[in-house]
């Protein structure tokens with residue numbers, strides 16, 4: 744099963760992707776995680792990537808496409824994959840379809856998570872993430888037991904540089920302008936299912952699972 748999780752920043756893509764990947768045994772490919780890891784290395788490329796992310800801008804298509812193309816060629820993607828945060832532009836979506844078509848593959852399902860803008864601002868302003876395993880906590884609903892220490896792996900829990908209100912609103916605008924058109928793209932291809940991301944994480948997961956098991 745070749746899957747895409749689509750939705751605005753803070754819709755819960757990362758939270759759901761971890762659960763779906765475990766339940767359906769799919770490699771979870773998050774372009775945001777890949778870029779944050781590269782940024783953390785301090786390389787020249789990493790510094791450039793951090794610049795785009797901190798400004799709430801998209802990383803240029805050519806670079807994103809190259810990285811995802813290489814990742815999809817790894818053997819663990821042979822029986823399917825779960826993309827989280829990619830594609831984000833029509834150019835990325837078309838390029839993905841072209842690459843998959845070369846191997847007689849295609850996207851089987853796109854799960855589109857919907858959530859209100861003000862809820863996004865609330866969720867992301869209070870999000871904290873583990874630097875080591877990427878688990879997302881929330882100061883309002885799901886805090887780590889020890890302050891700043893990940894319950895799961897003991898890693899350091901931090902606030903992402905792009906999780907401030909100003910940048911969150913910029914990211915939402917970028918989503919509306921550049922990513923939202925993908926809903927029509929995948930609706931035309933009859934592979935999209937919309938899921939209400941305002942429900943609790945458990946309910947959202949149950950709804951997605953039901954769609955994927957059909």
Ligand code: AP5
Pocket residue numbers: 750751752753754755756757758759774775776778795796797799800801802803807827828829830831835866867869870871879880881884885905914940941942943944947
């Ligand atoms: P990326 O890391 O992909 O960020 P994003 O799309 O903005 O999404 P987020 O990670 O902010 O949110 P999420 O939907 O995963 O929500 P989460 O589950 O954490 O990308 C970062 C940057 O990298 C981009 O801005 C761009 O610069 C670059 N980039 C990445 N991909 C790119 C691409 N393809 N092209 C170009 N550039 C790219 O949940 C959020 C919070 O809400 C958490 O605290 C969580 O605990 C809580 N929460 C989750 N679900 C619920 C729920 N149901 N109810 C209540 N709270 C919930």
